[in-house]
Amino acid sequence: MAFMAKAAAAVYSPKENRLLAALPEEGYEALVPFLEPLAMPLGLSVYESGGAQGYVYFPTTAIVSLLYVLADGASAEIAVTGNEGLVGISLFMGGETTPSRAVVQSAGHGFRLKAAVVKQHFDSGGALQHLLLRFTQALITQMTQTAVCNRHHSVDQQLCRWLLLTLDRLQGNDLVMTQELIANMLGVRREGVTEAAGKLQADGLISYSRGHITVLDRPRLEERVCECYAVVKREYDRLLPEVVNH
Amino acid sequence: MAFMAKAAAAVYSPKENRLLAALPEEGYEALVPFLEPLAMPLGLSVYESGGAQGYVYFPTTAIVSLLYVLADGASAEIAVTGNEGLVGISLFMGGETTPSRAVVQSAGHGFRLKAAVVKQHFDSGGALQHLLLRFTQALITQMTQTAVCNRHHSVDQQLCRWLLLTLDRLQGNDLVMTQELIANMLGVRREGVTEAAGKLQADGLISYSRGHITVLDRPRLEERVCECYAVVKREYDRLLPEVVNH
DNA sequence: ATCTCTCCGTTCGGTAGCGCACACGAGAGT
DNA sequence: ACTCTCGTGTGCGCTACCGAACGGAGAGAT
Numbered sequence: 001m002a003f004m005a006k007a008a009a010a011v012y013s014p015k016e017n018r019l020l021a022a023l024p025e026e027g028y029e030a031l032v033p034f035l036e037p038l039a040m041p042l043g044l045s046v047y048e049s050g051g052a053q054g055y056v057y058f059p060t061t062a063i064v065s066l067l068y069v070l071a072d073g074a075s076a077e078i079a080v081t082g083n084e085g086l087v088g089i090s091l092f093m094g095g096e097t098t099p100s101r102a103v104v105q106s107a108g109h110g111f112r113l114k115a116a117v118v119k120q121h122f123d124s125g126g127a128l129q130h131l132l133l134r135f136t137q138a139l140i141t142q143m144t145q146t147a148v149c150n151r152h153h154s155v156d157q158q159l160c161r162w163l164l165l166t167l168d169r170l171q172g173n174d175l176v177m178t179q180e181l182i183a184n185m186l187g188v189r190r191e192g193v194t195e196a197a198g199k200l201q202a203d204g205l206i207s208y209s210r211g212h213i214t215v216l217d218r219p220r221l222e223e224r225v226c227e228c229y230a231v232v233k234r235e236y237d238r239l240l241p242e243v244v245n246h
Numbered sequence: 247m248a249f250m251a252k253a254a255a256a257v258y259s260p261k262e263n264r265l266l267a268a269l270p271e272e273g274y275e276a277l278v279p280f281l282e283p284l285a286m287p288l289g290l291s292v293y294e295s296g297g298a299q300g301y302v303y304f305p306t307t308a309i310v311s312l313l314y315v316l317a318d319g320a321s322a323e324i325a326v327t328g329n330e331g332l333v334g335i336s337l338f339m340g341g342e343t344t345p346s347r348a349v350v351q352s353a354g355h356g357f358r359l360k361a362a363v364v365k366q367h368f369d370s371g372g373a374l375q376h377l378l379l380r381f382t383q384a385l386i387t388q389m390t391q392t393a394v395c396n397r398h399h400s401v402d403q404q405l406c407r408w409l410l411l412t413l414d415r416l417q418g419n420d421l422v423m424t425q426e427l428i429a430n431m432l433g434v435r436r437e438g439v440t441e442a443a444g445k446l447q448a449d450g451l452i453s454y455s456r457g458h459i460t461v462l463d464r465p466r467l468e469e470r471v472c473e474c475y476a477v478v479k480r481e482y483d484r485l486l487p488e489v490v491n492h
Numbered sequence: 493a494t495c496t497c498t499c500c501g502t503t504c505g506g507t508a509g510c511g512c513a514c515a516c517g518a519g520a521g522t
Numbered sequence: 523a524c525t526c527t528c529g530t531g532t533g534c535g536c537t538a539c540c541g542a543a544c545g546g547a548g549a550g551a552t
Contacts, residue, residue, distance in 0.1 A: 068394045071473050076397045078390045093383040094376055095485050097323050099477055100390060130340055137339040140386060144324045144346060147393035148314045151322045151433040154538075178499060187397040189540060194501060210499055210548060227317050231345055239341050400508075424529060435510060440530060456518065456529055 012037060012109050016060035018084045019131055020111070022241035027127050035111040040064070042176065045100035053097060056088040056118045061108030063169045065185055076187035077162075079142040080105065082169025083092055084240055085135050091115050092122040092132055105185070106166065106175060114165065124229045134239045141235040149228040155188050159196040160225035162186060163206070163215060168233070173215040200224075251421040258283060258355050262306035264330045264375055266357070268487035273373050281357040285312070288422065292333050292348035299343060301358040302334040308354030309415045311431055314346045322396070323408075323434035325388040326351065328415025330486055331381045337361050338368040351431070352412065352421060362363055380485045387481040401434050405442045406471035408432060409452070409461060414479070419461040446470075 015021040016034050020028065036055075040046075040062035049069065057064065064087045066078040078100060081087050090098045110150045121128050142165075149158055162182065166175055179197060183190040197213075200206045205221055207214045215221065222229070260281050260356065261267040266274065267288055286292075291386060293299045295315065303310065305383035310333045312324040327333055336344045367374050388411075395404055408431065425443060429436040443459075446452045451467055453460045468475070 066390075068390060070394065070398060074398050076394045078393055089386075090383055092379075093386075094380040095481075098383070099387060099481060103525095123371065123438040125369065134340040136382070137336055137341040137344070140335075140339075140389065141345060143386065143389045143393060144312075144314060147324055147389060147396055148322045148433070149392055150317065150396040152316060152320050180499075187394070190500085191502085192539065194407075198501080208500085235341075235345060380503095426529075436530085437532085438509065440532090444531080453528090 004027050012060050014058065014060070014111050015085075016083055017111065018057040019086055019135060020058055020243060022131060024127050027121075029175060031113065031117070031121065034113055034117045036113070038110050038112050040104045040108055040110050042104055042107040044104040046104065047097075049101050050097050051098050053088050053091055054115055055112040056086055056091055056115065057102075057110050057112045058086050059083050059108065059110040060169065061109050062104055063106035063108065063166060065103050065105040066100055067103055067185065074187065075082075075184050077144075077185035078146060079139055080165050080169065081139070082106075083145065084169065084236065085139065086132070088118075089132070089136050091127075092118055093136070105181075106170060106177070131241070138239040141239075142232050145228045145232050150187070153226045155186065155192045155230065156196045156199065157224065157226040157228075158186050158188075159193065159200070160221050161229045164218075164221055164225055164229050165214075165232070167215055167218065173218075175213045175215075176211060177213055178211045249337075258306050260304065260306070260357050262329055263304040263357065264333055264487060265381060266304055266352065268377060270373050273367075277363070277367065277374075280359055280363045282359070284356050284358050286350045286354055287476065288350055288353040290350040292350065293343075295345050295347050295464050296343050297336050299337055300361055302332055302337055302361065302364045303356050303358045304332050304346075305329050305354065305356040307417065308350055309352035309412060310354050311349050311351040312346055313349055313431065320433065321430050322392075323387055323431035324392060326411050327385070328352075330415065330482065331385065332378070334364075335378070335382050335385065338364055338375075339382070351427075352416060352423070357381045371426065377487070384482045384485040387485075388478050391478050394434070395472060396433070399472045399474065401432065401463045402442045402445065403470065403472040403474075404432050404434075405439065406467050407475045409459075410464075410471055410475050411478070413461055419464075421459045421461075422457060423459055424457045428488055 014032065020031070023031070038057070040059065046057055046064055059081065060083050063080060063082045066087075067075055068078055069075045071083070087102050090096060122132060126196050149161060162185065167173070179193040180190050183193045186193065197206065197208055201208050203220070205215070205217045207216055260278065263435045266277070269277070284303070285307065290311055292303055305327065306329050308325060311326050313321055314324055315321045333348050336342060368378060395407060405428070408428065413419070425439040426436050429439045432439065443452065443454055447454050449466070451461070451463045453462055
């Protein structure tokens with residue numbers, strides 16, 4: 001099973017990132033010379049808690065998790081970003097760093113942009129600024145919904161939410177992900193994920209095998225998920241540009 | 247006990263809001279004609295989920311909770327804002343609305359600014375824009391920390407966090423707040439708050455009586471709170487201007 | 493083929509928080 | 523003084539999730 005290795009030789013365009021694709025032509029052309037293509041392997045730490053961030057990252061096929069790790073080692077995912085957005089908002093928001101980590105959750109590719117370039121173009125105020133701010137608001141919605149979901153919903157529901165959010169940012173239905181890692185992101189025990197995933201598998205919604213999940217029946221996942229998923233999706237659709245190319 | 251009624255006759259200055267106070271003189275003067283003073287009584291809904299927001303609010307003595315209410319009526323506080331910030335970031339972020347509510351949690355005063363005025367000054371890009379964006383990032387930190395805290399920490403710890411966050415935005419040590427309302431904000435049962443507050447009272451950290459809480463021993467509250475409080479406070483101190491006037 | 497490591501399934505006792513029900517007393521209103 | 527309501531204390535069974543431990547099976551290495 002060659003899940004994604006074969007794609008490595010393909011040619012990637014920055015326009016596979018929806019934010020970059022949505023820029024007006026002149027804004028896009030101004031950035032292109034500075035966009036550095038980048039392989040983003042599973043587990044790559046895009047930035048660390050409190051560390052200086054030299055780049056803003058625009059995933060194209062990769063998916064990045066924003067994780068918070070507590071002093072005792074417990075962790076929780078705050079939000080997830082794929083080709084609809086970017087990683088490193090604190091650079092243009094003015095704070096330079098944040099107290100969280102960003103880790104590649106699904107291997108793929110992306111582009112990055114030096115901090116100084118982003119700040120310069122952001123501060124000149126055009127379409128880029130508006131796009132980035134709208135994305136930031138969408139991200140805020142995802143974060144708040146995560147907070148609420150953590151408080152009120154069961155592991156079963158949260159697993160569905162997590163699967164759907166990931167699926168939306170993935171091409172295909174196969175994800176490379178162990179239950180252990182999902183547990184880290186949801187901030188629950190691995191056994192809890194085993195149990196929840198076991199139910200989904202028993203009911204034929206997913207198939208599971210040693211670090212590979214295949215979603216078999218997305219509509220029924222959407223039946224089981226809590227309202228949080230739909231709220232986030234609606235806000236992303238409302239705030240961010242539709243896919244136009246390819 | 248006249249908790250705050252007598253202050254109603256006092257004269258308030260916009261500079262009691264730290265964001266407004268931090269504006270350079272010319273930026274401040276440009277806004278002053280548009281600032282509308284406003285009484286903010288307990289329970290006032292500053293904006294509703296998904297509703298059009300006509301104003302941005304700058305609390306001076308009031309405290310506002312950002313609440314999310316689920317379809318089944320369950321709720322959770324996402325963040326809290328006092329005179330260090332403003333309410334209504336979606337207006338300048340570009341989304342116009344958000345899927346959450348903002349409710350006055352502690353009565354007081356503030357100023358508001360028409361949406362069009364904020365947007366105009368924000369888009370011209372000066373000190374106001376930078377201030378608002380830095381505040382937004384601080385707010386994001388609070389939201390993410392709330393998400394993590396919801397996941398991993400006990401009601402006891404969360405109550406301490408909530409008390410301290412509120413205390414930081416309050417003049418004095420008395421807050422007008424029932425256990426029922428605290429439960430709504432923490433997203434837990436009222437009985438859970440009763441129990442947690444009972445321990446704090448038994449240990450002499452707070453004194454409690456029918457809708458009035460007095461904090462007696464703040465240092466010991468800080469000993470009991472989880473790390474989340476300190477993380478948020480540190481980010482607010484780092485990102486936002488210090489108090490300069492009065 | 494065997495070894496080893498990673499990943500997944502399962503069990504079991506312990507506990508925090510839930511939902512519900514009820515009791516009590518302080519204030520406010522009349 | 524009387525009631526009525528609101529805010530608070532308490533008890534009880536229940537469930538979801540935790541912490542720890544162990545067993546087993548797939549996949550790659552030698």
